[in-house]
Amino acid sequence: MAKAYEKIADTLRQEIRAGEPGPGERLPSETKLVERFKFSLPTIQHALRVLAAEGLVEKQHGRGNFVRRPRRLVLRTSERHQWEKDRARKPLEERLETGATEHDTGLSVGDLVFSAAYFEDAATPHLAAVFGVPEGTKLLRREYRTRYQAEDFPFNLVTSYLVYDMVSVNPELTDASREPWPGGSQSQLHTIGIEVDRVEERVTARPPTPEEAEELGLSAGGIAVMVLRKTSIDTAGRVVDYSEVILPGDRTELYFPTSLTRW
Amino acid sequence: MAKAYEKIADTLRQEIRAGEPGPGERLPSETKLVERFKFSLPTIQHALRVLAAEGLVEKQHGRGNFVRRPRRLVLRTSERHQWEKDRARKPLEERLETGATEHDTGLSVGDLVFSAAYFEDAATPHLAAVFGVPEGTKLLRREYRTRYQAEDFPFNLVTSYLVYDMVSVNPELTDASREPWPGGSQSQLHTIGIEVDRVEERVTARPPTPEEAEELGLSAGGIAVMVLRKTSIDTAGRVVDYSEVILPGDRTELYFPTSLTRW
DNA sequence: GAGTGGTCTAGACCACTGT
DNA sequence: CAGTGGTCTAGACCACTCC
Numbered sequence: 001m002a003k004a005y006e007k008i009a010d011t012l013r014q015e016i017r018a019g020e021p022g023p024g025e026r027l028p029s030e031t032k033l034v035e036r037f038k039f040s041l042p043t044i045q046h047a048l049r050v051l052a053a054e055g056l057v058e059k060q061h062g063r064g065n066f067v068r069r070p071r072r073l074v075l076r077t078s079e080r081h082q083w084e085k086d087r088a089r090k091p092l093e094e095r096l097e098t099g100a101t102e103h104d105t106g107l108s109v110g111d112l113v114f115s116a117a118y119f120e121d122a123a124t125p126h127l128a129a130v131f132g133v134p135e136g137t138k139l140l141r142r143e144y145r146t147r148y149q150a151e152d153f154p155f156n157l158v159t160s161y162l163v164y165d166m167v168s169v170n171p172e173l174t175d176a177s178r179e180p181w182p183g184g185s186q187s188q189l190h191t192i193g194i195e196v197d198r199v200e201e202r203v204t205a206r207p208p209t210p211e212e213a214e215e216l217g218l219s220a221g222g223i224a225v226m227v228l229r230k231t232s233i234d235t236a237g238r239v240v241d242y243s244e245v246i247l248p249g250d251r252t253e254l255y256f257p258t259s260l261t262r263w
Numbered sequence: 264m265a266k267a268y269e270k271i272a273d274t275l276r277q278e279i280r281a282g283e284p285g286p287g288e289r290l291p292s293e294t295k296l297v298e299r300f301k302f303s304l305p306t307i308q309h310a311l312r313v314l315a316a317e318g319l320v321e322k323q324h325g326r327g328n329f330v331r332r333p334r335r336l337v338l339r340t341s342e343r344h345q346w347e348k349d350r351a352r353k354p355l356e357e358r359l360e361t362g363a364t365e366h367d368t369g370l371s372v373g374d375l376v377f378s379a380a381y382f383e384d385a386a387t388p389h390l391a392a393v394f395g396v397p398e399g400t401k402l403l404r405r406e407y408r409t410r411y412q413a414e415d416f417p418f419n420l421v422t423s424y425l426v427y428d429m430v431s432v433n434p435e436l437t438d439a440s441r442e443p444w445p446g447g448s449q450s451q452l453h454t455i456g457i458e459v460d461r462v463e464e465r466v467t468a469r470p471p472t473p474e475e476a477e478e479l480g481l482s483a484g485g486i487a488v489m490v491l492r493k494t495s496i497d498t499a500g501r502v503v504d505y506s507e508v509i510l511p512g513d514r515t516e517l518y519f520p521t522s523l524t525r526w
Numbered sequence: 527g528a529g530t531g532g533t534c535t536a537g538a539c540c541a542c543t544g545t
Numbered sequence: 546c547a548g549t550g551g552t553c554t555a556g557a558c559c560a561c562t563c564c
Contacts, residue, residue, distance in 0.1 A: 029548075029549060029550080030549075030550065031548090031549080031550095041550095042553095045550085045551080048550095059550075059551090060549095060550080061549080061550055061551070062548085062549055062550060062551095063549070063550080064548095064549065064550075065549095065550080
């Protein structure tokens with residue numbers, strides 16, 4: 001004997017997949033569903049919460065339950081690293097023209113709102129292991145948010161770590177007011193003689209924490225985030241930057257091309 | 264005035280983050296929490312469902328609510344494409360030794376249980392666009408499941424599409440009983456004279472469908488899946504394979520290294 | 527069998543949306 | 546204001562786990 005809320009969720013799921021109601025359309029009101037399924041309101045609501053957690057339905061207080069319309073994907077590319085490296089030594093005027101984010105998204109500089117904040121942290125065991133430094137070593141933590149001007153929420157949350165004593169050689173690098181730096185991270189590192197040789201990216205996914213949901217505007221529920229962990233290694237084999245990027249799973253697509261050698 | 268279930272969830276979340284109770288430990292019973300927070304059982308349960316959806320708590324019927332222990336990550340690599348290509352033309356004995364999955368995970372062939380099933384599909388508008396063929400063109404759909412022998416559930420769900428008339432030149436390629444094919448997909452394509460030149464991978468994330476949760480053993484809730492869409496393009500510029508891979512977001516890490524040219 | 531979480535009800539009252 | 550979803554209760558009964 002199946003549970004009532006599961007049967008209800010199953011039925012509605014099937015109907016939605018069949019296109020009735022279609023994307024963006026409203027479901028019958030909860031009281032209507034009570035009549036139709038002959039179960040109490042809390043049970044109907046339980047079924048709808050299940051569908052919301054799946055990302056199939058979006059609840060809107062006072063308006064109704066709606067079939068979620070799949071979001072337009074923003075293409076994010078990962079071939080940007082070579083592109084960024086090529087720019088790092090270019091003259092200032094050229095670096096000013098376009099940033100890496102614009103390169104990824106195809107938008108122009110004016111469409112984006114950017115913010116940066118710097119902090120000093122002591123290395124946790126995990127970060128110490130990543131950088132190969134003693135626990136407690138002073139790190140520079142940089143928090144970035146980037147937003148489309150027209151939208152209310154940023155499309156990513158970036159936290160970048162650098163070894164403080166490595167970068168403080170150039171005081172401009174520990175000053176958040178110099179952001180956005182023309183040419184990006186690799187250009188910043190170039191000012192202290194660092195050449196990035198290799199970038200390693202690792203991707204996982206999970207539900208957002210409440211804080212992330214808040215910052216990214218995912219209050220609706222039923223949306224996952226991708227966690228991109230990026231390690232930059234210089235020509236001497238040192239880890240020179242470690243970044244964590246939180247991305248909304250439905251609005252973002254990570255793109256990784258691989259070219260193979262010809263036979 | 265904040266909602267009761269949110270306050271309760273907040274309080275418990277803070278305590279769990281502070282390590283009390285710690286990973287794997289049991290929370291107080293729901294009736295105990297009713298006493299502590301002075302709210303009714305359904306309200307306490309609502310709060311716990313919220314924490315379960317976040318992946319912070321795992322509900323176990325008849326046992327209790329437990330703090331979820333972060334899973335050990337399985338490393339999956341994406342540099343396998345070149346590796347696989349290099350093997351595709353090697354003699355049979357060598358191809359038999361190790362498969363790509365073993366290369367990715369570092370496990371030996373005996374540890375894995377593999378299954379494959381083939382179907383014939385008509386191209387949907389989306390698939391027709393991917394392959395650049397008319398809608399309704401006959402496709403070969405291949406479903407793969409791979410599982411650790413010691414575990415109950417597969418660690419990925421793979422659906423691969425090929426253009427039927429392109430591959431049926433070699434009847435062995437439309438016969439599921441020939442799987443697992445020594446040397447993998449690229450070796451299969453090599454038998455009909457196809458050389459893969461480029462692989463494009465796109466990653467997104469979302470909550471699992473009930474069917475995916477079922478197949479991957481994610482019934483606990485609060486786990487996201489990654490969707491990896493892989494397009495293989497041959498030296499003539501044709502799309503020769505399109506695959507969708509569903510991976511549990513907490514147990515899987517996608518690894519993408521990038522080497523940069525030296526200055 | 528004792529203890530635990532899971533499901534469900536009938537109904538009250540609150541909060542938001544749109545007219 | 547009417548209509549909609551959101552929260553909450555007090556309590557009944559079921560299902561699973563472990564001793």
